[in-house]
């Protein structure tokens with residue numbers, strides 16, 4: 001059995017570093033998968049690998065929760081699920097509103113993962129009067145005029161913004177003025193909020209751009225290692241073509257598949 005089951009005062013959670021908080025959902029996801037397979041205990045190494053985290057970091061993170069595991073046995077899976085859920089505030093129900101029920105808002109509303117993690121979709125809100133009353137994921141869309149009442153009636157503290165970027169700040173201001181203190185923003189814009197309001201931003205295109213950067217770097221490294229591996233004769237340049245800046249024809253600037261890349265790896 002895991003040790004460290006002491007119930008620490010709730011106030012200590014404020015002492016948990018933000019980076020640890022950001023890893024807790026990763027541990028929880030890995031632990032939930034183990035729990036679903038009825039695995040009773042897990043070592044820090046196994047759990048770290050499943051969560052994609054370094055095991056020393058995991059042990060340090062868990063020490064903030066007062067969870068130390070037992071030498072030779074590891075951590076009690078069910079208890080850690082409970083402990084992390086409690087730390088993340090997931091042992092209570094969190095009503096959320098989603099504002100902007102277009103392609104993305106509807107997809108989010110249909111995502112079953114919210115409810116299974118304790119996030120109840122209290123309302124779907126859209127500014128388009130034609131959307132009002134239309135069912136999305138079994139919930140009738142409501143007009144933005146209803147926002148204040150919905151937030152008050154349901155005690156909503158988390159709002160999800162899936163409107164076009166141009167409307168996001170105004171939607172954010174309204175949510176905040178009605179008492180929402182946490183915002184998950186999908187719109188590609190930076191929101192300004194007063195102190196005490198937390199904003200998390202999700203932007204898949206930024207993630208893709210970061211992957212593109214790494215892909216580009218990998219392609220560059222591969223090309224230079226190939227160059228280093230096989231000494232080749234200096235490239236034969238075609239005769240200078242008229243009409244190019246340096247008299248150089250760009251037709252030799254092909255990528256691996258013969259495409260002309262926008263930026264050739266150095």
Ligand SMILES: NC(=O)c1ccc[n+]([C@@H]2O[C@H](COP(=O)([O-])OP(=O)(O)OC[C@H]3O[C@@H](n4cnc5c(N)ncnc54)[C@H](O)[C@@H]3O)[C@@H](O)[C@H]2O)c1
Pocket residue numbers: 099100101102103104105125126127128144162163164165167170171185186187188202203204205
């Ligand atoms: N973060 C991501 O990874 C990601 C991915 C896809 C889309 N997006 C962004 O999500 C947003 C929505 O994209 P989409 O494809 O669903 O667009 P969409 O045009 O299909 O839907 C937008 C919805 O917002 C509603 N709306 C507009 N102004 C509003 C307001 N003031 N209050 C309430 N509702 C309002 C519209 O009536 C519409 O139903 C865009 O900003 C888009 O750039 C982000």
